[in-house]
Amino acid sequence: MAKKSSKSKGASAKAAEEHEVAETVQKTGDASNSEEIDKAFEEAMKDGAGESAKSGSGDEDGDEDVEIDVSAAIQASGGHLDLDKVTVKDIPGVGPSIAKKLAESGFSSIRAIATLPPKMLMQESGIGEKTADKIIKAAQEICKMEFVTADVVFEKRKNLGKIVTGSNALNEILGGGIETGAITELVGEFRTGKTQIAHQCCINVQLPVDQGGLSGKALYVDTEGTFRPERLAKMAMAKGMDVKEALKNVIYARAYNSEHQINILRQARKLIETQNVKLIVVDSLISHFRSEYFGLGALGPRQQLLNMHIHQIQQLCDTYMVAAIVTNQVQAKPDIFFGNPTIPAGGNIVAHGSTYRVFMRKGKGETRVAKIIDAPGLPEAEAVFKITEKGIEDAET
Ligand code: GTP
Numbered sequence: 001m002a003k004k005s006s007k008s009k010g011a012s013a014k015a016a017e018e019h020e021v022a023e024t025v026q027k028t029g030d031a032s033n034s035e036e037i038d039k040a041f042e043e044a045m046k047d048g049a050g051e052s053a054k055s056g057s058g059d060e061d062g063d064e065d066v067e068i069d070v071s072a073a074i075q076a077s078g079g080h081l082d083l084d085k086v087t088v089k090d091i092p093g094v095g096p097s098i099a100k101k102l103a104e105s106g107f108s109s110i111r112a113i114a115t116l117p118p119k120m121l122m123q124e125s126g127i128g129e130k131t132a133d134k135i136i137k138a139a140q141e142i143c144k145m146e147f148v149t150a151d152v153v154f155e156k157r158k159n160l161g162k163i164v165t166g167s168n169a170l171n172e173i174l175g176g177g178i179e180t181g182a183i184t185e186l187v188g189e190f191r192t193g194k195t196q197i198a199h200q201c202c203i204n205v206q207l208p209v210d211q212g213g214l215s216g217k218a219l220y221v222d223t224e225g226t227f228r229p230e231r232l233a234k235m236a237m238a239k240g241m242d243v244k245e246a247l248k249n250v251i252y253a254r255a256y257n258s259e260h261q262i263n264i265l266r267q268a269r270k271l272i273e274t275q276n277v278k279l280i281v282v283d284s285l286i287s288h289f290r291s292e293y294f295g296l297g298a299l300g301p302r303q304q305l306l307n308m309h310i311h312q313i314q315q316l317c318d319t320y321m322v323a324a325i326v327t328n329q330v331q332a333k334p335d336i337f338f339g340n341p342t343i344p345a346g347g348n349i350v351a352h353g354s355t356y357r358v359f360m361r362k363g364k365g366e367t368r369v370a371k372i373i374d375a376p377g378l379p380e381a382e383a384v385f386k387i388t389e390k391g392i393e394d395a396e397t
């Protein structure tokens, strides 16, 4: 408790500075400056970041010369490629060594490759840049991902999955629940219920669709050591689920530093493809980044790395239609005299990176108030819920 207070209070002066500089970094070097992001990423990956980073810098095995003939692939299939079944091996020109590298790093689906930036494919699989570029272009061609009309998007959005939170009021302001294909950011002071909602969704995602779940598993990336299987057990019990089974469906990884966190997310790809993972939780998104990249000079690299990390999560959401919940802390607003004196940490990078942003604060007793502060197509609404022995529930039941 004491530790928590100092965490949020003591940081206020620094946070004000941080915020300003974060904004400057944003204005001058956001996504447009992807070279810098790559550089920062490569730097961070240099020391012991895993095999793929080390082997990702060259085309030692001569795979540069891959000739990818997409039209031949489409023709060979009679023009009816089933994208769920097509793998990289089916692309003419992708030799066995590249196919092996891709498969080993979790890229069995062609959709996953089509939505990756070449650098990321390089880093994650260890293939060379030119090859990565060619393969991605071929995958994009096969997936024909350029333009679609609004009715197609409409149909696609109708099929988006939602995970209920446990509170009908909260589900309602979220447009039904935690959405797949998107990042939902829970932001608020300590003990406002961010971790509790994340735990509850790890249970609820396992429910069948008609009960508000996705019949899937959850992957929980814990950066603060606040993951509690006992709490999951209580929540599962309250729903009458087989507790042992419910716990088996939550895959846990403790991230010890920001680099480790990024690497876990890289490995997540394989898990998502093979384990029916439908929810990724990162609790908390930025605590490691904040503590490791300390002081004004470190803000640029920190924001760049954070940007890369958020894109990494978003790419997984887009490709596999999984939902992501990330939690975030608040920091003091530098120039506020009236109203709410705190703002979400992480500056514009996090603000732009998350699809839905939910601001949480304490209400009376065990109640909490959640407010949608930034969401495409949703009004700025508030919901009251409570945290009980059973988990997340409506305030009035
Ligand atoms: P930080 O991670 O510190 O920023 O906070 P947070 O927003 O993640 O808070 P968290 O979700 O951990 O919420 C903590 C609150 O949940 C506590 O203050 C309790 O009120 C409530 N809570 C946690 N576990 C239980 C439980 O087993 N039973 C009940 N009734 N409430 C619980």
Ligand code: MG
Pocket (backbone or CB within 6 Å): 194, 195, 196, 226, 283, 327
């Ligand atoms: Mg927490």
